[in-house]
Amino acid sequence: MSHYDVIVIGAGAAGLMCAITAGNRGRNVLVLDHANKAGKKILMSGGGRCNFTNMYSEPENFISHNPHFCKSALARYTQWDFIALVDKHGIPYHEKKLGQLFCDNKASDILTMLLTECDDAGAKIQLNTSVEQIEKTEQGFALNAGNKPLTCESLVIATGALSIPTMGATGFGYDVARQFGHSILSTRAGLVPFVITNQLKPLCEALSGSSVDTTVSCNGQTFRENILFTHRGISGPAILQISSYWREGDEIEINLLPDFNAESWLAEEQSGRPNAELRTVLSDVFTKKMATLFCENWFESKPMKQYTPAELEKVAAQLSEWKITPSGTEGYRTAEVTIGGVDTNELSSKTMMSKKVEGLYFIGEVVDVTGWLGGFNFSWSWSSGHAAGESV
Numbered sequence: 001m002s003h004y005d006v007i008v009i010g011a012g013a014a015g016l017m018c019a020i021t022a023g024n025r026g027r028n029v030l031v032l033d034h035a036n037k038a039g040k041k042i043l044m045s046g047g048g049r050c051n052f053t054n055m056y057s058e059p060e061n062f063i064s065h066n067p068h069f070c071k072s073a074l075a076r077y078t079q080w081d082f083i084a085l086v087d088k089h090g091i092p093y094h095e096k097k098l099g100q101l102f103c104d105n106k107a108s109d110i111l112t113m114l115l116t117e118c119d120d121a122g123a124k125i126q127l128n129t130s131v132e133q134i135e136k137t138e139q140g141f142a143l144n145a146g147n148k149p150l151t152c153e154s155l156v157i158a159t160g161a162l163s164i165p166t167m168g169a170t171g172f173g174y175d176v177a178r179q180f181g182h183s184i185l186s187t188r189a190g191l192v193p194f195v196i197t198n199q200l201k202p203l204c205e206a207l208s209g210s211s212v213d214t215t216v217s218c219n220g221q222t223f224r225e226n227i228l229f230t231h232r233g234i235s236g237p238a239i240l241q242i243s244s245y246w247r248e249g250d251e252i253e254i255n256l257l258p259d260f261n262a263e264s265w266l267a268e269e270q271s272g273r274p275n276a277e278l279r280t281v282l283s284d285v286f287t288k289k290m291a292t293l294f295c296e297n298w299f300e301s302k303p304m305k306q307y308t309p310a311e312l313e314k315v316a317a318q319l320s321e322w323k324i325t326p327s328g329t330e331g332y333r334t335a336e337v338t339i340g341g342v343d344t345n346e347l348s349s350k351t352m353m354s355k356k357v358e359g360l361y362f363i364g365e366v367v368d369v370t371g372w373l374g375g376f377n378f379s380w381s382w383s384s385g386h387a388a389g390e391s392v
């Protein structure tokens with residue numbers, strides 16, 4: 001029987017950070033993962049360049065039933081701490097936009113850094129290993145992993161959540177939580193494209209591949225970013241962001257003219273170029289294809305002077321308050337994250353330890369804390385992993 005101070009299940013972002021932090025404290029750490037490679041999601045993140053954190057990370061960028069829960073961990077291991085680690089390893093990076101930091105080269109730079117740090121901290125990683133059984137003992141935990149019995153003092157669940165099942169995502173973390181009497185707050189796909197199957201589908205299909213700068217709102221939240229039309233519906237950063245706030249049946253509102261007051265702009269255009277057709281006016285701010293398709297779908301394109309004030313008001317409302325009820329989302333198949341998870345009321349916000357079972361920890365995406373798009377989800381993985389690593 002092998003004994004460790006700490007066993008971490010899940011060699012993803014949160015699990016590796018926890019192992020590094022605990023190992024650096026002199027703890028004897030084993031990380032187990034059922035996959036054949038550590039950190040697969042890190043490798044596929046940020047389009048292969050890993051948006052590893054956000055310079056402007058604040059607790060407001062996280063969604064949770066308890067919005068205060070993330071504050072302590074985020075404050076004790078900040079984006080600047082992670083950036084210092086990246087700098088220490090000489091990894092080149094850049095700000096893409098809105099504080100989002102990406103590797104200049106490859107996401108594997110971040111994974112290599114974490115694996116090097118694990119190695120330096122003496123944390124052992126064992127892949128291709130499924131954990132079959134976990135039991136609480138007087139001294140800690142007894143596990144059956146890959147048909148071998150293991151014991152540990154502290155057990156950290158860092159198995160992620162349900163997004164991208166083809167990458168090995170499982171509900172394992174939730175099962176362990178339930179086994180030890182924890183509540184799981186209902187889960188749903190987040191940062192995920194919308195599917196449109198209603199009368200809007202032909203417009204989305206026709207515009208597939210086109211993107212436009214917008215503000216998108218739903219349930220009191222607004223994001224300013226591009227939307228992207230797809231064959232299946234709509235996507236793009238603004239849509240991914242708002243999808244985390246959207247529930248089945250909700251309406252979203254898109255402002256296609258976020259920089260203007262649509263009504264006064266159209267009125268100015270009407271007096272400035274009365275003979276220009278609406279389509280021509282719209283193609284000054286949208287692509288020609290978009291202007292044409294919007295006119296075909298929504299308005300009669302005629303010379304501006306022929307529009308009554310009431311008609312122009314309708315055109316303005318359509319463009320600045322376009323209301324869509326998505327038919328659904330693409331689900332966990334393409335979602336970047338899972339909203340919901342292990343109830344934070346039953347965890348210590350300082351250490352991530354269970355309030356029910358001494359020595360049991362939950363970190364990363366399995367917990368009911370979900371970041372916005374833009375590097376915030378890794379921020380949560382680093383911060384929660386570090387918090388647990390300091391305590392185990």
Ligand code: FAD
Nearest residue numbers: 010012013014034045046051159160172364365375377378
């Ligand atoms: P994971 O990284 O999912 O790691 C969990 C680990 O546990 C995996 O290695 C898995 O194999 C293992 N595991 C699961 N079940 C078991 C089991 N039963 N037994 C043993 N091991 C198990 N976030 C950002 O901040 N920036 C980005 O650029 C970004 N890009 C993304 C792109 C994509 C396509 C996706 C899907 C997500 C992206 N995210 C991004 C989100 C980010 O990847 C996750 O929030 C983050 O990886 C969560 O870390 P984690 O350690 O909790 O879980």
